[in-house]
Amino acid sequence: xxxxxxxxxxxxxxxxxxxxxxxxxxxxxxxxxxxxxxxxxxxxxxxxxxxxxxxxxxxxxxxxxxxxxxxxxxxxxxxxxxxxxxxxxxxxxxxxxxxxxxxxxxxxxxxxxxxxxxxxxxxxxxxxxxxxxxxxxx
Numbered sequence: 071x072x073x074x075x076x077x078x079x080x081x082x083x084x085x086x087x088x089x090x091x092x093x094x095x096x097x098x099x100x101x102x103x104x105x106x107x108x109x110x111x112x113x114x115x116x117x118x119x120x121x122x123x124x125x126x127x128x129x130x131x132x133x134x135x136x137x138x139x140x141x142x143x144x145x146x147x148x149x150x151x152x153x154x155x156x157x158x159x160x161x162x163x164x165x166x167x168x169x170x171x172x173x174x175x176x177x178x179x180x181x182x183x184x185x186x187x188x189x190x191x192x193x194x195x196x197x198x199x200x201x202x203x204x205x206x207x208x
Contacts, residue, residue, distance in 0.1 A: 097204040104200055109193040110163070114156055116197055117146050119165065119190040122182045136169065136179035165189055 101113040111119070125137045139157065143150045157180055160166040165186035169179045182190070 093205055097201060100200045100204050101197065104196060105193055108196060109189060111189065111193055114146065114148060115160060115165075116190075116193055118142065118153070118156060118160065118180075119182065119186055120194070120197075121145050122166065122180060123187065123190050126182065136181040139168075139178045139180055142180065160186070 098113055101116070105111045105113065105116050109116075121142055122137065139153060140150060143153045146153060148156065157166060157168065161168055164183055166180050166182055169181070170177070
């Protein structure tokens, strides 16, 4: 015979998981809706612009301002192919430019354009307001 299982710890864990999923869904939907309507950006597009801006701000003197696509893929939680398609859309919109890596022809660098920086600066306060509204109630 098997021992009876105490369901209370499992119920609490499952409840916490479902709460996390609900908060994530609320934030994701609000970000996609409001950033899309106001700035023509999805949540993932904004995240790429933000990561590129952070890379520029944190670059040491003499360090490239352009991260490689494969480095971005790790930080934005997208596959490399999904990120490449997203970067293509951002490039078509004039928000980023791509360039081949001179040392490794397989590598592709990505850099914000002035228009990309401006769009990021405009959208960033709205992004933070949505995060505060949807996640600040922890």
